[in-house]
Amino acid sequence: VISLIHKYLNAGVVQKGMFQRTEDGVPQGGPLSPLLSNIILNELDKELTRRGHRFVRYADDCMIFCKSKRSAQRTLTNIVPYIEGKLFLKVNQDKTEVAHISKVKYLGYTFYRYKGKCRLRVHPKSIKKMRDKIRELTSRSNGWGNAYRALKLTQFVRGWVNYFVLADMKQMLKRTDEWMRHKIRTIYWKQWKKVKTKFRELKKLGVEQEKAWICANMRNGNWYCGGYFVLQTAFKNNKLRELGYPTFTEKYLKICKN
Incomplete structure (x- = not known):
């Protein structure tokens, strides 16, 4: 499996009839991209579980839930080095932030609190x-x-x-x-x-x-x-x-x- 992943990552892409070698990342929109995300980010799931965090992840889109803004900021500061240092992945800083649950858009949904519980709305x-x-x-x-x-x-x-x-x-x-x-x-x-x-x-x-x-x-x-x-x-x-x-x-x- 690892050998197949390595070959896929180095396969390159064809754009406008011209072959281009890929130095990093995977072809965007490719059918194997979500699969590769789940394989490599399975380690992130294990690490977040080990640290006792509540989280949800779909492919490479992940949310970590904390009780306070200060706790969330501390978690972000600690988890980014793990992702970039241990998993050798680049964190997109433009899409990474600490925000209240009501301000978040996730997979087309947004969230709100009702009678002490978190519920879903369409963003x-x-x-x-x-x-x-x-x-x-x-x-x-x-x-x-x-x-x-x-x-x-x-x-x-x-x-x-x-x-x-x-x-x-x-x-x-x-x-x-x-x-x-x-x-x-x-x-x-x-x-x-x-x-x-x-x-x-x-x-x-x-x-x-x-x-x-x-x-x-x-x-x-x-x-x-x-x-x-x-x-x-x-x-x-x-x-x-x-x-x-x-x-x-x-x-x-x-x-x-x-």
Whole structure:
């Protein structure tokens, strides 16, 4: 095993068709990088356990928990020499710091205290990234049909909720679902374009003729129309579910129930 690791570390990389020798480190993003991290950092796990520290580590991303800032600073000062001197690894000083648990982002999560216990939330940066992905999936520029868009959203929602299921996020997901439904209604409104098309499609969705005609003739912006009560009535939750669109909340509650 050690021989294979040595060969891998010295294998080099190919960038833009040109071979480059690697003097240190491993190819970033390589499938073996997490495995190599676990092999070498297993010694760090043993050392932290021996010293009586509580910690969590995923690949090369590690957090050590202490009771006070002073204790955390002392632990950091003592453990860095071990990592660099014994394991011959370089500690990234830009990503290494002493911070309160509520200020930490770890694997997309953040933490908060509730009734004396530490609980998980989705970090704001992770929420922003999630919303950016939804904007990408609901963009008209990708040229997708509605059925395929619903499929891609379902795949994304399922994967995202499965990853962040440990977090307390019910209220956040409800707000996200409302925003996503608004975007979906706006997509259909943009697709209809002409007044007669809007009128016809609204009638198909069960909207009364007078309301459908008034709504079809609206000259407000697309986003405003997507939130108009007539479209909300036309595209109720059951209708969107029938069209194949997912909701974060339903997926989250289903997993929590199981």
